[in-house]
Amino acid sequence: MKPILQAEGLRKSYQGVKAVADVSLTVSAGELVALIGPNGAGKSTCFNMLSGQIRPDGGRILIAGTETTGLQPSDIFRLGVGRTFQVAQTCLSMTVRENVQLALQSRHGGLRGVRTLLSRFDRRFAAEADALLDLIGLAPQANRPCHELPYGDIKRLELAIALAGAPRLLLMDEPAAGMGSEERAGLMRLTAAIARERQLAVLFTEHDMDIVFSHADRIIVLSRGTIIAQGSPSDVRAHPGVQAVYLGTGIFAIGDP
Amino acid sequence: MTRLSTLAALLLGLSTTSQSLAADIKIGEINSYSGLPAFTEPYRKGWQMAVDEINAAGGIRGDTLVVISRDDNGKPGDAITAANELVAREGVVMLTGSFFSNVGLALGDFARQKKVFYLAGEPLTDAMVWSKGNDYTFRLRPSNYVQAAMLAEEAAKLPAKRWATIAPNYEYGQSAVAVFKELLKKARPDVEFVGEQWPPQGKIDAGSVAQAVEATKPDAILNVTFGADLVKLVREGTTRGLFRDRAVVSFLTGEPEYLDPLQADAPQGWIVTGYPWYGIDTPAHKAFLDAYKARYNDYPRLGSIVGYALVKSAAAILTKAKSTDTADLIAAARGIAVDTPFGPITFRAADHQSTLGAFVGKTAVRDGKGVMVDFTYRSGNDVLPAEADAAKLRP
Amino acid sequence: MSVELYVVQFLTGLANAASLFLVACGLSLIFGVTRIVNFAHGAFYMLGAYLAYSLTIRWQxxxxxxxxxxxxxxxxxVLGAVIEILLLRRLYRAPxxxxxxxTFGLTLxxxxxxxxxxxxxxxxGPRAAGLSGAMTVLGRxxxxxxxxxxxxxxAVLGLLWLLLHRSRWGLLIRAATEDRDMVGALGVNQTWLFTGVFALGVFLAAFGGGLQIPRDAVSHVMDLSIITEVFVVVVIGGLGSLTGAFLAAIIVAxxxxxxxLILPGISLVLTFLIMALVLVLRPFGLLGKPLAQSRTLSHRIHGAWQPLGGVGxxxxxxxxxxxxxxxxVLGEYGLGVASEVLIAVIFAASLQFLMSVAGLDSFGHAAGLGLGAYGAALSVQHFGLSMEAALLIGPLASALFAAIAGWFCVRLSSIYFAMLTLAFAQIVWSIAFQWVEVTGGDNGIVGVWPSAWASGATAYYWLTLGCTTAVVLLTRxxxxxxxxxxxRALRDxxxxxxxxxxxxxxxxxAAFVISAFLAGxxxxxxxxxxxxxxxxxxxxGTSVDGLIMVLLGGFGTVSGSVAGAIVYKMASIWLISNTDFPxxxxxxxxxxxxLVFPLGIVGTLQQALAGRLLAGNASVRGRT
Known part of the structure; x- marks a missing residue:
């Protein structure tokens, strides 16, 4: 299968310290890939390079065959990339529906040019927004101001916003952070189902190994800026290098039965 | 609650007109009371004294003279608002006052547009009566040109050939320097101007300026700075030896408003224009001085003279005019003679400038205070261009 | 010119830098720890000078x-500490x-x-006893x-460094500057730390004021003359950086x-030119760091905005x-005031669009208004155009300038954006002030009266009302x-x-240009x-008026500035003509x-209404 996301030899240093050194990875359509590693392994740097927030020192990134290295996040969106953040990023001064509508507008080119000044915002794409909210179970909240929502709902709203861009690739930075354990599992199940149904490529980072090992199709393990292992959950679990990195952190103990 | 009642008061205040007695003649007065209290407070004392004297002597042909005074916040825009209030709501028959040149010009143009009589007090800019003069605007104080002419005359007598100038960086400073240069060059073709400094008003970097002027090795210096800038310049310049063995000619420095704050730091031997209230022994001034001191237990500043003479002039015009119509006021004001503490003056018919003059003398320090010595009074008549020539300067 | 001159000029510059630094480091310190943009810093400087005057004439x-x-x-x-306790402490969580x-109110x-x-x-005041003489350097x-x-x-920089790096209190200050949550984690009473830092900053400002006694006259305008310069120094150095402030003070001086020596008329605009240049090249000043997300955002939000419903x-x-x-009902004067109030409404609405919708706090909005006014005046005066033409040319002049200045400004954010707009506005101001041949300098341009049909008070009022309605509708x-x-997405x-x-x-x-057009x-x-x-x-002053009107109306609202402008303008006109101490x-x-209405007039009203609605019927969320 042809990969949606393809990164080759990514490198990034901060003041001479290598944060990411020579990382190459691929994610294919319909595949959930987890990027894990202990704190400081370079997950966030890697992630931010893929989404365009940080410019890599070297290497290249292809999304659906188009080179995106050095592009701005707003340009990368147009290539079909949806993004959620570790600390959820939504527009708190808008209603839940408006948050989704805005992303829909943007996807349909509605946020460029003089037309954006002349038209009214509110009635456009309302039906599509409601359909997406229905999909993630936020339809009853559609008219609520976003800042009134509990954090778990905001995290789900982020997913709806990301989906509104009709992405081929979802980049999710700790999608379950800050949620209760029931909610976490629910959100990941939902994500997995949508990804399979719509044939999305999903790359996510996560600290909760339980989530990682029960939902990821494939796991990539970073340590000190390089990939030390990748493969199916069981392969990775058995990998001696991974165990060495995580030894003593107790992380493996949490999810194991 | 408070907000509501304030709003209500404001709305009411806008829609009602204040009542007045039929026998009042109201004139409007506008000045920068909150912004420039050091100048406008003595000025207010001056005009208040004049109002009381006039009314005690029977008012304007039996009617009581009432001055309605407004603050302009130091801004031309606010002065126009105040002028509108005075004319449209209070029904004053003429406008008077203002300190800043830009406020004066704005009021002068307002007078032209609304066909109201305006008697300006302090604004110094020559444009008031010349390049931007109009039929409705008259001015009391000796202008920038007059001050420059008096000082240039004295400067021409000095042996100095190399001159440097220090002036605040705005229209007043620029035109003061320009006129002085022109007049001095005319009298003394051999002088040259070797350096100029344009510190921002109120923000002079006195040490650097003094040093920069010193570097041009001038024989003499023209100063146009005043207020806090003057204090800084005098202190830094004196310590750094800038004024040693150099003649200094300085605008307005002899006015108590500027000289008194300097106290013992006052410069010595500068040639200045000003107001030596302590040394003028004409009967007219003595009467004014005694009355002022008795009333306020304070000595007058130049502002007191301006305020006093301004209202006296207004009263003279009103008394002479057939009616309070603007046209009659203008007719009455042209060429009118008024007695002031500085002696009789006239408002010239050709350019509406009064012939009020200034004292030119030298500064000295006496009993730890700056004073003017060896001064003479120079009437505006002596230095103003002839009326026919001045008329050509008007649009 | 001789080497001696350069040496002495350099030393003179250093002396000026010292007093600038003293005031600036206090401001920077206060900002670093409490994030308070202390406009009253100049007032404390002035108070220090006045008190020092009273004391030095006694103790010579x-x-x-x-x-x-x-x-x-x-x-x-001590006064500063009292103000911090009574006033600012209630405002730390405010925008x-x-x-x-x-703090601007305190300054007034x-x-x-x-x-x-x-x-x-x-x-x-007297000169410093024993230090009033001169010393000869290279013959000067x-x-x-x-x-x-x-x-x-x-010496002060050194003492502050010691305080910050060699004491526990200093450790806490540094921690608070870099990471506010950390101080809480250290179990420190933040409240008193803030009070202490504020008092220290004020002490430095007041001491800086006192130091001017032997050089300067003490007057009631010295606060405003120092505050802008000090802001500039702090911003050039980088907010919160003491070393930066020191460097910037030296550079500016x-x-x-x-x-x-080269261009005698330059000082008026020089500091702002430097600031603009530094900010364009280094968006966070010389030694500053990017600021953490400003708290301002969360406080702008009070429910989702919606277009007016039927009742509205x-x-x-x-x-x-x-x-x-x-x-x-109104006479000529009343209509004049009403027109002036409406013009303030346009100005405030244009600024509110920039601040509330775009989240860009401009300190230089006066440039929009002023360029419109000058554009109109010049086209009437120099090109003999009509008022009708000027009504288009003025705003276009503003928009054109905003297109240029805005290109630089929108590259920055938060306070740095604000300071760059201020710098541009000041540069424009100084051009208007100094280019006498074209602008008339301080004497301005007079004779800019309306066309005959609009010259009556009523006609002009209706013209203004029409424009105001159009602008408010357009911004909405x-x-x-x-x-x-x-x-709003970019802001949120x-x-x-x-x-x-x-x-x-x-x-x-685009928002910057539109806003400037309307201000024009x-x-x-x-x-x-x-x-x-x-x-x-x-x-x-004009820029500050704009800010006050928006804040007074409520900057979490769409058009609260309309009410803010009406109340502020009427109050100030009334105060000027009726009191001696406006x-x-x-x-x-x-x-x-x-203190009482931090949400502004309209913001408070909306909250009160929303509260009543929620209490009555929780399901009422009227969509339009």
């Missing part, structure tokens, strides 16, 4: 002089701009207060006092000292009809257009906005109302409003 001995300075600074520091507004009060206590005249005399200042600057529209229409009928329309939503969450394909700079740039319209109307234009329309009263009112 070498020891007495320095004791007087320290005692004066200590008294002012930065409210703090700015409150201080100006009138010193007039009441010390009288209106400039005061000249220099005041001994300047050498004291030259040594004092680094030295460039000034040498600048006047009817009410707005009713207000409009009442406004249109005002000429029936834009707020609820896709463009407005894109702006830059990361989210980028992730859904909104590129920040072009969108914000206010400027044109102002010029024709007053018949004249002067540089003060471009001045800092600043004291206006300042007091501002402080009170910030």
């Amino acid at each position: 001995t070498p020891v007495g002089f320095w004791l007087a300075l320290l005692v004066a600074a200590a008294i002012v520091a 930065e701009l409210l703090q700015l507004l409150a 009060m201080a100006e009138d207060a010193v007039r009441l206590i010390w009288g209106p005249e400039d005061l000249v 005399p220099m005041p001994v006092y300047d050498f004291v200042l030259i040594l004092l600057g680094p 030295e460039l000034n000292a040498f600048g006047i 529209r009817s009410a707005a229409l009713a207000i409009l009809i009442c406004a249109a009928l005002l000429p029936l 329309h834009l707020t609820f257009s896709p463009f407005g939503y894109a702006l 969450s830059p990361l989210r906005a980028a992730a859904i394909g909104i590129s920040r700079q072009p969108v914000q740039h 319209l206010a400027g044109v109307l102002f010029a024709f109302l007053k018949g004249s234009v002067f540089p003060d329309t471009l001045g800092i 600043r004291l009263i206006l300042g007091g009112l501002i402080v009170l409003l910030v």
Whole structure:
């Protein structure tokens, strides 16, 4: 299968310290890939390079065959990339529906040019927004101001916003952070189902190994800026290098039965 | 609650007109009371004294003279608002006052547009009566040109050939320097101007300026700075030896408003224009001085003279005019003679400038205070261009 | 010119830098820890000078002089602490701009207060006993006092460094500057840490004021003359960085000292040119770091904005009809005031669009108004165009300038954006002030009166009302257009906005230009109302007026500034014509409003209404 996301030899240093050194990875359509590693392994740097927030020192990134290295996040969106953040990023001064509508507008080119000044915002794409909210179970909240929502709902709203861009690739930075354990599992199940149904490529980072090992199709393990292992959950679990990195952190103990 | 009642008061205040007695003649007065209290407070004392004297002597042909005074916040825009209030709501028959040149010009143009009589007090800019003069605007104080002419005359007598100038960086400073240069060059073709400094008003970097002027090795210096800038310049310049063995000619420095704050730091031997209230022994001034001191237990500043003479002039015009119509006021004001503490003056018919003059003398320090010595009074008549020539300067 | 001159000029510059640094480091310290943008810093400087004056004229001995300075600074520091406890402590969670507004109110009060206590005249204190003479450097005399200042600057920097790096208190201050949550984690009583830092900053400002006694006259305008310069120094150095402030003070003072040797008229604009240049090249100043996400955002939000519903529209229409009928009750003066108020409404609405919708706090909005006014005045005066043409040319002039300046400004954010707008506005101001041949300089341009059909008070009022209605409707329309939503997304969450394909700079740039265009319209109307234009329309005071009107109305609202402008303008006109101490009263009112109605007039009303609705029927969320 042809990969949606393809990164080759990514490198990034901060003041001479290598944060990411020579990382190459691929994610294919319909595949959930987890990027894990202990704190400081370079997950966030890697992630931010893929989404365009940080410019890599070297290497290249292809999304659906188009080179995106050095592009701005707003340009990368147009290539079909949806993004959620570790600390959820939504527009708190808008209603839940408006948050989704805005992303829909943007996807349909509605946020460029003089037309954006002349038209009214509110009635456009309302039906599509409601359909997406229905999909993630936020339809009853559609008219609520976003800042009134509990954090778990905001995290789900982020997913709806990301989906509104009709992405081929979802980049999710700790999608379950800050949620209760029931909610976490629910959100990941939902994500997995949508990804399979719509044939999305999903790359996510996560600290909760339980989530990682029960939902990821494939796991990539970073340590000190390089990939030390990748493969199916069981392969990775058995990998001696991974165990060495995580030894003593107790992380493996949490999810194991 | 408070907000509501304030709003209500404001709305009411806008829609009602204040009542007045039929026998009042109201004139409007506008000045920068909150912004420039050091100048406008003595000025207010001056005009208040004049109002009381006039009314005690029977008012304007039996009617009581009432001055309605407004603050302009130091801004031309606010002065126009105040002028509108005075004319449209209070029904004053003429406008008077203002300190800043830009406020004066704005009021002068307002007078032209609304066909109201305006008697300006302090604004110094020559444009008031010349390049931007109009039929409705008259001015009391000796202008920038007059001050420059008096000082240039004295400067021409000095042996100095190399001159440097220090002036605040705005229209007043620029035109003061320009006129002085022109007049001095005319009298003394051999002088040259070797350096100029344009510190921002109120923000002079006195040490650097003094040093920069010193570097041009001038024989003499023209100063146009005043207020806090003057204090800084005098202190830094004196310590750094800038004024040693150099003649200094300085605008307005002899006015108590500027000289008194300097106290013992006052410069010595500068040639200045000003107001030596302590040394003028004409009967007219003595009467004014005694009355002022008795009333306020304070000595007058130049502002007191301006305020006093301004209202006296207004009263003279009103008394002479057939009616309070603007046209009659203008007719009455042209060429009118008024007695002031500085002696009789006239408002010239050709350019509406009064012939009020200034004292030119030298500064000295006496009993730890700056004073003017060896001064003479120079009437505006002596230095103003002839009326026919001045008329050509008007649009 | 000789080497000696350069050396002495350099030393003079260092002496000036010292006093600048002293005031600036206090401001920077306060900002670093408490994030308060302390506009009142200049007022504390002024109070320090006044108190020091009173003490130094009594204690004229070498020891007495320095004791007087320290005692004066200590008294002012105590006053600062009291103000911090009574006022600022309630505002730490409030948006930065409210703090700015409150401290601005304090400044106004201080100006009138010193007039009441010390009288209106400039005061000249004694020279420092024992230090009044000159020392010869390379054959040129220099005041001994300047050498004291030259040594004092680094000494204070050194002492502060020791305090910050060698004491537990200093550790806490540094921690608070870098990471506020960490201080909480250390179990420190933040409240008293803030009070202490504020008092220390005020002490430094007041001491800096006292140091001016032997060089400067003490007057009630010295606060404003120092505050902008000090802000510039702090911003050039990088907010929160003491070393940066030190470096910036030296750069500004030295460039000034040498600048006047080459171009004597430069000092008016030099500091702002430097600031603009530094900010364009280094968006966070020389040694500053990116600021953490500002708290301002979360506080702007009070429910999701919605277009007016049926009731709201009817009410707005009713207000409009009442406004249109005002000429029936008001006389010429009343209509003049009403026109002036409406012009303020346009100005405030244009600024609110930029601040509330786009989240861009401009400190230089006066440039929009002033350029509109000058554009109109110049086209009438120099090209003989009509008022009708000027109504278009003025706003276009503003928009054109905004297109250029905005290109640089939108590259920055938060306070740095604000300071760059201020720099551009000041540069424009100084051009209007100095280019006498074209602009008339300080004497302005007069004779800018309306066309005959609009010259009556009623006609002009209706013209203004028409423009105002159009502007308010337009800003509301834009707020609820896709463009407005894109702006709000950028304001609410830059990361989210980028992730859904909104590129920040072009969108914000467009908002900047639109806002300037509308402010320019206010400027044109102002010029024709007053018949004249002067540089003060471009001045800092005009920008501050705009900020106050928006904050007073409520900057979490779409059009609260309409109410803010009406109340503020009417109050200030009334105060000027009816009181002797308008600043004291206006300042007091501002402080009170910030404390009692931090959401602004309309914001508070909305909250009260929303509260009632929620209490009555929780399901009422009227969509339009």
